[in-house]
Amino acid sequence: MILLTIERERLLKFLNELKRETELIVPVQRLGGVTFEQIEDIDEVNLLEGNPLSSPKQFFFPQTDQLFQLRKGAFTFKEKLKRKKRILFGIRPCDLAALEFCDRFFSREHGGYEDIYYWIRRRNTFLVGINCLKAEENCFCFLCGSGPFARRGYDLQLTPLEDFYLVEVGSSPGDKLVSSYSHYFSAASPGDRREKETLEERTKKEFSHKIDLQKVTNKLSKDGFSGAVIKNEFWEEIGDRCLDCGGCNYVCPTCTCFSILDKTDRNIEVGERMRIWDSCNFSGFTRMASGANPGANKRDRIKRRVFCKLLFSQENQGLPGCVGCGRCLKVCYGEIDILRIAGEIQAK
Ligand code: SF4
Ligand code: SF4
Numbered sequence: 001m002i003l004l005t006i007e008r009e010r011l012l013k014f015l016n017e018l019k020r021e022t023e024l025i026v027p028v029q030r031l032g033g034v035t036f037e038q039i040e041d042i043d044e045v046n047l048l049e050g051n052p053l054s055s056p057k058q059f060f061f062p063q064t065d066q067l068f069q070l071r072k073g074a075f076t077f078k079e080k081l082k083r084k085k086r087i088l089f090g091i092r093p094c095d096l097a098a099l100e101f102c103d104r105f106f107s108r109e110h111g112g113y114e115d116i117y118y119w120i121r122r123r124n125t126f127l128v129g130i131n132c133l134k135a136e137e138n139c140f141c142f143l144c145g146s147g148p149f150a151r152r153g154y155d156l157q158l159t160p161l162e163d164f165y166l167v168e169v170g171s172s173p174g175d176k177l178v179s180s181y182s183h184y185f186s187a188a189s190p191g192d193r194r195e196k197e198t199l200e201e202r203t204k205k206e207f208s209h210k211i212d213l214q215k216v217t218n219k220l221s222k223d224g225f226s227g228a229v230i231k232n233e234f235w236e237e238i239g240d241r242c243l244d245c246g247g248c249n250y251v252c253p254t255c256t257c258f259s260i261l262d263k264t265d266r267n268i269e270v271g272e273r274m275r276i277w278d279s280c281n282f283s284g285f286t287r288m289a290s291g292a293n294p295g296a297n298k299r300d301r302i303k304r305r306v307f308c309k310l311l312f313s314q315e316n317q318g319l320p321g322c323v324g325c326g327r328c329l330k331v332c333y334g335e336i337d338i339l340r341i342a343g344e345i346q347a348k
Contacts, residue, residue, distance in 0.1 A: 002169040003188035004178060011158075011165055014184045015089065016042040022126075023086040025059060027052055036088070047160075050136050051092045053327060055253035057102060059088060060121045063250070063277045067117065070264075070271040081120050089128040094139070094325040096129050096153035097146035098253030104317045105256045117275070126173060129154040133199055135206035138326030140339055142207045146323040149200045159196045166192050209339060213310065213320075216342045220311040225303075230345060232299065238341060239299035241334035246279030248305075248337065251327035254313070257285075280305050306341050 006014065018024060019042065028037045028044045034052045036059070039045070091099075099122075104110055106118035132139075132148040141147030150157055155174035159166040166188055169175050178185055223229035249255040259278040264271035278285060281302065286295035295301045313321025328337040 002175065002178070003193060004167040004169070004185040005161075005164045005188050005192060006167055006185050007164045010184050012042050012045065014181060015045065015087075017181070018087055021085075023084055025086060025088045027090045036090075038086075045090070047090055047130060050134070051095070051139075051325060051327075053251055053330065055098065055251065055325065055327065056088055056091050056095050057098065057253045057255075059086070059125065060099070060102065060118050061106070061256065061258075061277075065117060065275045067260075067273045067275055070273070072269045072271075081117060083120055083124055085124050085126070086121075087126045087128060091127055091129045091154070092132055092325075093129060093147035093150035094141040094144075094323040095253050096127065096150050097141075097144070097319075097323040098325065099127070100153050101254045101313070101317060101319045101321065101323070102256060104319060110317050126155050126177070127153070129157045131157065131159045131196075131200070133160060133203055135203060135208070136326060137208075138329040139324060140207065140209040140211075140326060141324035142204055143209060143211060143213050144320050144322055144324035146320075148203045148207075149196075159199065161192060161195050161199075166196050211339065211343050211346055213322075213342060216345050217310050217314065219345055219348070220307055225307055230348065234344070234348070235299040235303040238336050238344075239297065239302050241336045242281060242298050242302050243333055244281050244283060244298065245333065246281055247331040247333075248328040249279035249281060250277060251331050253325055253327070254309075254321050254323060255279075280308070302336065302341075306338065306345075309338055310342065 015024060015026075019039075023038050025036055025038050026045045027034050027047060027049070028039060029046045029049060034046055034049045035054055036052050036056060102118070103122065105112060106115040108114050129150050131150060135142070135148065139147070149159070152170065154168075154170045156177070157168040157170055159168075167178070167185060169178055219229055249257070255277070257278045257280055258275050261274045261276055262271060263274060280295070283293070283296065285301065287293040295304065309321040313319060322338050329339055
């Protein structure tokens with residue numbers, strides 16, 4: 001593992017230089033909170049305000065995505081994907097873990113298929129992560145094993161130390177980049193590594209949520225979706241509190257369900273195929289052309305979501321479907337976010 005340091009001022013100059021050659025996406029402060037955006041002005045970088053509500057997933061799997069255009073007669077497909085190089089800077093460890101989950105979901109591994117729309121963007125994006133020194137009120141990455149410090153998934157990983165950033169190189173593109181811009185970096189000392197370890201231990205102690213998610217997963221596994229362990233009345237109560245808004249799905253960095261929509265002009269001469277995010281909480285999510293709908297009941301939909309996040313994802317992708325980012329805790333009006341439900345299942 002190559003360990004370097006970079007001073008704060010020099011980090012901004014480094015990013016500014018990179019920005020001349022490539023798109024740079026960073027956390028910025030906007031009305032209503034922090035968000036990831038492509039920037040022109042380097043002074044807009046904001047690493048102080050916690051994790052943006054919208055996750056980096058949007059840059060690989062956008063909320064609405066044109067897959068191709070169609071023209072009647074010639075029947076031509078025109079793919080619209082950009083192959084531009086990008087740097088996504090300031091990703092938190094939970095979101096790096098979520099990207100690992102999405103990588104598996106959109107790849108051939110685990111019985112899937114390679115999704116070119118995802119992978120063209122993913123392979124053209126360089127990831128710079130940053131470790132968290134503060135446990136936000138809603139965060140529980142520590143319980144999911146995805147934070148507060150990242151172990152993998154980055155090209156470069158930063159840890160804010162007292163006077164500068166410690167930089168860990170996590171890939172050969174990362175190695176190549178720091179070698180090309182070596183004048184910005186200095187070698188780290190053993191003391192810098194120790195400081196990082198101390199900070200990690202200190203941050204872990206800040207997390208206030210105490211749920212044992214493995215025990216919850218074991219209970220779900222024992223239930224096997226049968227209702228033998230967690231009765232239908234429980235899911236009924238939870239379902240009654242769900243407003244079908246889909247907010248939890250939209251903010252979740254690991255939710256990967258989508259719908260396909262074909263649009264044409266009035267004369268049906270020119271059209272496009274769109275991919276749009278879907279929500280397993282919507283009543284139409286599993287509705288079939290015949291009108292039959294195995295998920296017509298809110299109770300069944302929310303139950304499926306919880307099983308998907310805490311059990312099925314581990315069985316299918318070999319990774320937890322919840323990385324503890326805390327976003328659904330912020331947006332759920334029904335107060336039935338994943339952590340609250342997990343807590344209630346644990347208490348049963
Ligand atoms: S955010 Fe809450 S209320 Fe909205 S769909 Fe999700 S569980 Fe239901
Ligand atoms: S289920 Fe909630 S806490 Fe877990 S990864 Fe999704 S949004 Fe984050």
